[in-house]
Amino acid sequence: MELIKIYACLCDLTRLRLLNVLAQGPVCVCHFQEILQEPQVKISKHLAYLRQRGLVRAERQGNWVIYALAPKPSRELKANLACLQDCARENPVFKRDAARLKKIEPSCAWVRAGELEKAPGQYRCGC
Amino acid sequence: MELIKIYACLCDLTRLRLLNVLAQGPVCVCHFQEILQEPQVKISKHLAYLRQRGLVRAERQGNWVIYALAPKPSRELKANLACLQDCARENPVFKRDAARLKKIEPSCAWVRAGELEKAPGQYRCGC
DNA sequence: GATTCGTATGCTTATTAAGGCATACGAATT
DNA sequence: AATTCGTATGCCTTAATAAGCATACGAATC
Numbered sequence: 434m435e436l437i438k439i440y441a442c443l444c445d446l447t448r449l450r451l452l453n454v455l456a457q458g459p460v461c462v463c464h465f466q467e468i469l470q471e472p473q474v475k476i477s478k479h480l481a482y483l484r485q486r487g488l489v490r491a492e493r494q495g496n497w498v499i500y501a502l503a504p505k506p507s508r509e510l511k512a513n514l515a516c517l518q519d520c521a522r523e524n525p526v527f528k529r530d531a532a533r534l535k536k537i538e539p540s541c542a543w544v545r546a547g548e549l550e551k552a553p554g555q556y557r558c559g560c
Numbered sequence: 561m562e563l564i565k566i567y568a569c570l571c572d573l574t575r576l577r578l579l580n581v582l583a584q585g586p587v588c589v590c591h592f593q594e595i596l597q598e599p600q601v602k603i604s605k606h607l608a609y610l611r612q613r614g615l616v617r618a619e620r621q622g623n624w625v626i627y628a629l630a631p632k633p634s635r636e637l638k639a640n641l642a643c644l645q646d647c648a649r650e651n652p653v654f655k656r657d658a659a660r661l662k663k664i665e666p667s668c669a670w671v672r673a674g675e676l677e678k679a680p681g682q683y684r685c686g687c
Numbered sequence: 688g689a690t691t692c693g694t695a696t697g698c699t700t701a702t703t704a705a706g707g708c709a710t711a712c713g714a715a716t717t
Numbered sequence: 718a719a720t721t722c723g724t725a726t727g728c729c730t731t732a733a734t735a736a737g738c739a740t741a742c743g744a745a746t747c
Contacts, residue, residue: 436647440571445705446564462724474707477725482704496714496723509647516643520563520636572735589694601737604695609734623693623744 435509442488443517447471447479450530452502453521455489456514457534459501468533562636569615570644574598574606577657579629580648582616583641584661586628595660 442448450469454460460468465476480500483489488510491498506514521527569575577596581587587595592603607627610616615637618625633641648654 434573434651434653436576436644436651437571437573440567440576444564444567444571446561447705449563449567472707473724474726475705478705481725493713493724496721498724512643512647516639517563520639524561524563526561574735599737600694601696602735605735608695620694620743623691625694 438486439513442486453527455502456518459499461497461499468530565613566640569613580654582629583645586626588624588626595657
């Protein structure tokens, strides 16, 4: 069932952080490393987990891979992501991630990738 | 983290069904068996899971044990339970459970138990 | 006090998942 | 074509979980 799949994706802190960052727009893996301060394997595996379950899309851009939220989220997914955003607002962990994202943003060229253009938000990567 | 715990509770169909029924008010285990059409062990174990994590409270009433939603839910829990209710509205599984609950309701004496009185809704048990 | 009823728990098995290390991959660079 | 860079994956270990069977428990009844 769609709902179970969604909740399974949400019941890990790393994935929660990834999704919460992605809510601001597409991000590449290298930036996730900086923002979450977690090893590359860990991030890559959790992104794969989310990708395999359709919550997230990936697109290669040269050497980098840019991740974005799924373009056509189900009603359930949309509702739960909104709920997560709401709950994350006051949480120190998510707030810290958001701060690091803001810090990285200016030092990073904006990238426009064909496929991902349909996704919400702006492109933050270019490394 | 509170959020992770909540999502871990929500990522199982049986628990989702239990919580969705409990949103209508306290219910005893025997009625859960009728409503979910699942074996007693399964229901009892998932209720224990929810109880150990504080989403749910239990109170003995003679031979029966009546379960209810936690009396003082956190902001996160409240938000997610509301989201679940919203998502469950259109789902055939949850709708079927709700129908079975309605069917049982009239044939069942209303019980007032001391502790649980603080919980939302009405008591459905008495078997 | 023995039995019955409703519920909970211990045990076992199978599945899933998380984390880390090493390594493989594709694209760009040299 | 060899190397480098960013990312993904295979393998391993460990831990958590689900499900079912058998059994234990507490309260009521006989």
